[in-house]
Amino acid sequence: LGKATVPNIVARTKDPLRLSRGHPNFPTTGSNELEHLMYEPVVQPDGELVAVLELWRRDSDSPFHEEDEEIASSYLVWGGIALHYARLYLSMSKQRKLSDFLLAVVKSIFQDMMSMDTLVTKIMNFAQRLVDADRASLFLLDTKNKELYARIFDIRGNESENDSDSGSRTHQDREIRFSVGKGIAGQVARTGEILNISDAYSD
DSSP states (O other): OOOOOHHHHHHOOOOOEEETOOOTTSOOOSSTOEEEEEEEEEEEEOOEEEEEEEEOOTTTTTTOOHHHHHHHHHHHHHHHHHHHHHHHHHHHHHHHHHHHHHHHHHHHIIOOOOOHHHHHHHHHHHHHHHTTTTOOOEEEEETTTEEEEEEOOOOOOOOOOOOOTTTOOSSSOOOEETTTTSSHHHHHHOOOOOOOOOOOOTT
């Protein structure tokens, strides 16, 4: 909300705003066909702003009036409530997935009595599903030699929801090692900080 654009002004004040071409705050960028604009804040029941609605008209003889503002505001009251419950549902859905993941891991430990490599692979498969990742690798820290090493890497999570063992597992028959001072994984190991890279190939 740093820049003084019209949506940002409405977001800060939470007040609706109507503008016509020629007004000092009328946007100078965008379509030259726009003649009138109306901005409405979308506010949740607890007073939190979640969005700003922008409406426009091309007809120079049909500016927005106060009754248009009132109509939009009345509809957006329900819109804010709908967004509020949609966000609650999304949060509950994520929490349910996490709970299912933890339950499945516990069941694997106490029921399947599988090897450690198989268990780690299963945990990585579940973690991939939670964040919708294509591949996963686990690098362990060898503090004595100051190296990262992995025997389970390049796990491809293409398993179904009901079978977490069917993911494609590659490169588990050998071990790779590299210095802690190298690569993205090495930087995370050195700093202990999370890295979220949008384009790994460019970095």
